[in-house]
Amino acid sequence: MSHAETAIQCGSCASGCNTAHLAKLGIKTGNWDYVVALAGNPNTGKSTIFNALTGLNQHVGNWAGKTVTRAEGAFTLGGKKFKLVDLPGTYSLLSTSVDEEIARDFVLFGKPDVTVVVADATRLERNLNLVLQILEITDRAVVALNLIDEAGRNNIKVDERSLARDLGVPVVSMAARSGKGVDELLGAIEQVSSGEFQARPHRIKYTDDILENAIDTLATQLHGQFEDLPNARWVALRLLEGDESIINAVQTATLGTVRAANVFPPLVQLEAR
Amino acid sequence: MTNSEAILDNAARLRGEVGGNLHDRLTEAIYSDAGAIAGRAVSAGEQTGNLEQKFDRILTSRLWGFPLMILLLTGVFWLTIAGANIPSAMLGELLQGTVYNALHGVAAALNAPWWLSGFWIDGVYLATAWVVSVMLPPMAIFFPLFTLLEDLGYLPRVAFNLDRLFKRAGAHGKQALTMMMGYGCNAAGVVSTRIIDSPRERMIAIVTNNFAICNGRWGTLILIGAIFVGATAPPFMASFIAATSVVAIAILGVIFTLLVSAFLSKTWLKGEASSFSLELPPYRPPQIWQTLYKSIIDRTLIVLKRAVIMAAPAGAVIWLISNxxxxxxxxxxxxxxFLNPFGLLIGLNGVILLAYIVAIPANEIVIPTILMLTLNLSKSGLAQTGVMSGIDDDMQIQEVLTGMGGWTLLTGINLLLFSLLHNPCSTTIWTIWQETRSLKWTTISTILPVVLGIAVCLLTATAARLFF
Amino acid sequence: MTLNMLKAGRTATVKGIYSKDTERRRMVDLGILPGTLIENVMASPLGDPVAYRIRSAVIALRREQAELIEVEEEG
Known part of the structure; x- marks a missing residue:
């Protein structure tokens, strides 16, 4: 497959200090063939990959929390239009902070065609925590094993084939800052989006029968109430954990709706005090 | 009972059955799988030395942490001030000299009426030219340097060093990071407070973000620091002393951030600092050329563009109200x-206060506005014929301000202080409203810094009158 | 002992987490679980917070958080 025709197209500008234009970045999936979400731990080079794919200049800072909301860009590949959504960097999808909620809601309810999970090759175990959580939600994923050059300098070798076998999704070794692996990542995105690659994602096993039964009961019930729910089992688990935001979403029947990029809870509630 | 209620009821019942601490158990299951998978895929050889860790221990040590932080900041400003001098003079000569005269030459040849050439050349063009020659060189040096520090991974270390102070002020640990964003642009800083989960602490971070000196204000500080404070020192020390004065203002900004945060935590926004975790990422060698390119395109040009867009209409307004x-x-x-008596009372003057009113849309145009107003109003009559073109370097700017404007060292110092402590620009005010939807807090965020600025300036002016 | 008592440069194993609710989730999500190895990397200039190496990432925790993590120092 040749990626020579990979054209780079500027969809929207996410750099600079002008926040007003964030409002324009709604989810207009109608104009796109595929939507790709970009997730990963903080400081894994997510923004570098975003820039490499879209040609945008989102500023890359070496600290956690640089991307607070979703940034969106676009590229075309093999004649298809892809929208790329850069999610806030998070360690987990299970916690309660707002940036984690944004990332989680999009992977779960935004139904991206492909979710690229960026993992840091120098600290793989920690990064696999998020990768495995995302594989619980979706099987349309690609793992971008970034910072492979830094790992090499630290005498760390990662066997990408062993990893791909265990995870059941494509794994691409990258050094995004020098452009290494970008073509391979595009290839993997294309294969997963077109359905050419059939994933058999790793799933966490719960040996606990009581837990399995509880998940089944709730999942069935959830399906009855929210027809389009992509992953009722995952939602059921969160209810069993007592996840406040999911409980709230069920209560208000807003489960499954993705909030727009710029909608952030305003601070008026403080007024009431 | 609705379906939703039925689901939640059922969930609550089942939660009791599956037992507590499910989250712990699930996370343990995930990490244990992650450990097994990583174990199979990763083979780590001999770990190369702990150079980075040693470096980090020095950068954050009890003894060296704070001095190194201040030294690094001073170094950045010293390079900016020393480096910007010559290009600023050259740009000034070109834009306010050659091009300006050429434009007037063309206007004269076309027999343009005085008010037409005045409005366009002495108003719109000149304000724009001032912004470019005063702002561009320091920004083109400062932003790449700051971006290098950021890319290297130093900013989280600053937050790490300062966290104890923020905690004592009842503020969130991530507030230091939002402050870093504010050093670029306060509007961006206010948006970045979204990383703070607690509404109370987020509000504190929003109100105090203005104490982080933004892009639009660094130019004013660097220029005034150089021509008023730096000039008091012997020439070989001038740039260093000027840089020190800018750093002192930045540190004062941090002190005000902490004091105001502590005050809010004890009064309207009562509460204890909530916990947080901050990752200290590994140092990454910055990609020098890419950083240079990006910081010039992303930051310098964006700020300059905003300044120019604001400067052109401001120039028109200044010309009109002057004529x-x-x-x-x-x-x-x-x-x-009208503004002069009050301005002089607080060690500033009417021109400066008017300039800050004109510059509400963008702090970037404060200095050009001050210069144009001073020149236009001076009784020397130079302004009418547009002899401003003669001013093309820092010393001449100082001559205009002291000679025509009657400025003293006190005026310079108080302008530095007022530049730190005044209302946020209109974009930031709008952003605060967008983020909080609270009229009360938007107003407090806007008014509080000005009140503090007036109080501090009054204090230094009174002290100067008493002791000198 | 609790994590805040661990000296710089020393490593300990997590025995238990006393924090509750959101805070507990946050600690657990960082990978602080029974059996996890934690190293005290360095303290900040004012003594608090302290940076710990937790599953190969260096993460700063405030004293109040470290006090709620029970550890046993490695020999």
Whole structure:
């Protein structure tokens, strides 16, 4: 497959200090063939990959929390239009902070065609925590094993084939800052989006029968109430954990709706005090 | 009972059955799988030395942490001030000299009426030219340097060093990071407070973000620091002393951030600092050329563009209020004589106060506005024929301000202070409203810094009068 | 002992987490679980917070958080 025709197209500008234009970045999936979400731990080079794919200049800072909301860009590949959504960097999808909620809601309810999970090759175990959580939600994923050059300098070798076998999704070794692996990542995105690659994602096993039964009961019930729910089992688990935001979403029947990029809870509630 | 309620009821019942601490158990299951998978895929050889860790221990040590932080900041400003001098003078000569004269030459050849060439050349063009020659060189040096520090991974270390102080002020640990964003742009800083989960602490971070000096203000500080504070020192020390004065203002900003945060935590936004975790990422060698390119394109040009867009209409306004007379004097003269008594009382003057009103849309245009107003109003009559073109380097700017404007060292120092402590620009105010939807807090965020600025300036002015 | 008592440069194993609710989730999500190895990397200039190496990432925790993590120092 040749990626020579990979054209780079500027969809929207996410750099600079002008926040007003964030409002324009709604989810207009109608104009796109595929939507790709970009997730990963903080400081894994997510923004570098975003820039490499879209040609945008989102500023890359070496600290956690640089991307607070979703940034969106676009590229075309093999004649298809892809929208790329850069999610806030998070360690987990299970916690309660707002940036984690944004990332989680999009992977779960935004139904991206492909979710690229960026993992840091120098600290793989920690990064696999998020990768495995995302594989619980979706099987349309690609793992971008970034910072492979830094790992090499630290005498760390990662066997990408062993990893791909265990995870059941494509794994691409990258050094995004020098452009290494970008073509391979595009290839993997294309294969997963077109359905050419059939994933058999790793799933966490719960040996606990009581837990399995509880998940089944709730999942069935959830399906009855929210027809389009992509992953009722995952939602059921969160209810069993007592996840406040999911409980709230069920209560208000807003489960499954993705909030727009710029909608952030305003601070008026403080007024009431 | 609705379906939703039925689901939640069922969930609550089942939660009891599956037992507590499910989250712990699930996370343990995930990490244990992650460990097994990583174990199979990763083979780590001999770990190369702990150079990075040693470096980090020095950068954050009890003894060296704070001095190194201040030294690094001073170094950045010293390079900026020393480096910007010559290009600023050259740009000034070109834009306010050659091009300016050429434009007037063309206007004269076309027999343009005085008000037409005045409005366009002495108003719109000149304000724009000032912004470019005063702002561009320091920004083109400062932003790449700051971006290098950021890319290297130093900013989280600053937050790490300062966290104890923020905690004591009842503020969130991530507030230090939002402050870092504010050093670029306060509007961006206010948006970045979204990383703070607690509404109370987020509000504190929003209100105090203005104490982080933004892009639009660094230029003013660097210029005034150089021509008023730096000039008091012997020439070989001048750039260093000027840099020190800028750093002192930045540190004062941090002190005000902490004091105001502590005050809010004890009064309207009562509460204890909530916990947080901050990752200290590994140092990454910055990609020098890419950083240079990006910081010039992303930051310098964006800020300059905003400044130019704001400068052109401001230039027009300045020219109009300087040339439309009501009674004996121009509108500008009336306004300035109205503001002067109060301005002088707090160690500033009417021109500076008017400039800060004109510059509400963008802090970037404060200095050009001050210069144009001073020149236009000086009784020397130079302004009418546009001899401003003669001013093309820092010393001449100082001559205009001291000679025509009657500025003293106190005026310079108080302008530095007022530059730190005044209302946020209109974009930031709008952003605060967008983020909080609270009229009360938007107003407090806007008014509080000005009140503090007036109080501090009054204090230094009174001290100066008593002791000198 | 609790994590805040661990000296710089020393490593300990997590025995238990006393924090509750959101805070507990946050600690657990960082990978602080029974059996996890934690190293005290360095303290900040004012003594608090302290940076710990937790599953190969260096993460700063405030004293109040470290006090709620029970550890046993490695020999």
């Amino acid at each position: 439309i007379n009501i009674g004996e004097a121009s509108i500008a003269t009336h306004l300035i004589s």
